[in-house]
Amino acid sequence: MSYKNDNDNCKLFVGNLPRNLNYEELRELFSQVGDVKFAKVLNRENIKIPYGFVIMSSENDAKRARDTLDGYELDGRIINVEISTNKNKQGQNQRRVRKYQQDKQLSDRVMFVCNLPFTLTEDDLIDLFADFKCENAKLVFKDGQSKGFGFIRFPTEELLQEAITMMNNHKIGERYIKVRKAFKDDDLKVEKKLVQQNQTQGGQENQENQEQNSVFQKQNEENQN
Incomplete structure (x- = not known):
């Protein structure tokens, strides 16, 4: 081959x-x-x-x-x-086996998860880790299709570690998912999604408040007349 x-x-x-x-x-x-x-x-x-x-x-x-x-x-x-x-010399590949990169710090709240079913949604992922009080989940997509991996945020490192211990190799359908701590750099992927969600929710609340104020104002005008 x-x-x-x-x-x-x-x-x-x-x-x-x-x-x-x-x-x-x-x-x-x-x-x-x-x-x-x-x-x-x-x-x-x-x-x-x-x-x-x-x-x-x-x-x-x-x-x-x-x-x-x-x-x-x-x-x-x-x-x-x-x-x-x-450019590597013959036989050098075996010597390139090295330990886990020390300069890459691991996250204390975010998990990396892969080998997920492609049909699994972010809400499904949150439900799957609900026992560990996960705060948010983000799947990685390409051309509108899930790539089968993503990130999950937990409120504490203890809950993150517990989720890793309990859920690594957990079977979903025909797949066994793999989980580990994400890199610190990956925290931003979930943080950005949280900010977007909060902004969306805040915008919806502001719109609802504006609609309610408009109704109250109209009712007051009708009462005065």
Whole structure:
């Protein structure tokens, strides 16, 4: 199985993979983020730590996959994802397996969740995590279609951690969802949605108040006449 792509910026190196992972499972994981053209896993016995390659359909999809899945926990391993290049010397790929990026801080209130059914709505997601008092949920969409992953905000870190413990590998339909703490940068995705919701609700309330005041004013004018 092979695939040639002249654009190296679409090709991802994926390190620290579980020993029993196959290319179809790797492809399915990255399909949650973007359009996958090719996936390959190298897990021969002479390879100490399995690794693989994924080619996305565009540079944007590749960058999104790197930013979303780098540091993701997969079957007990923290995988690392980075843009691959042809400048690497032979055998260097195995040495590129590294620990979770220390410069990326984890959120204390926001969860990253993936492998969701594409038909699941944000309201469904909120209902799913209602026992943990989740405040808000945001799915990622492309061309009006859910990409099968998103973010959930909780009121405290304790509830976030409890949700991770209880809901990782929870089955929805035929899928087992994966959850972990989001990166600090991802907090803005949910915060922005909350602000938009509050503005919408505030606008609706102001409109209702204006309509009520208009009715009261009209009634007063009619009484005076």
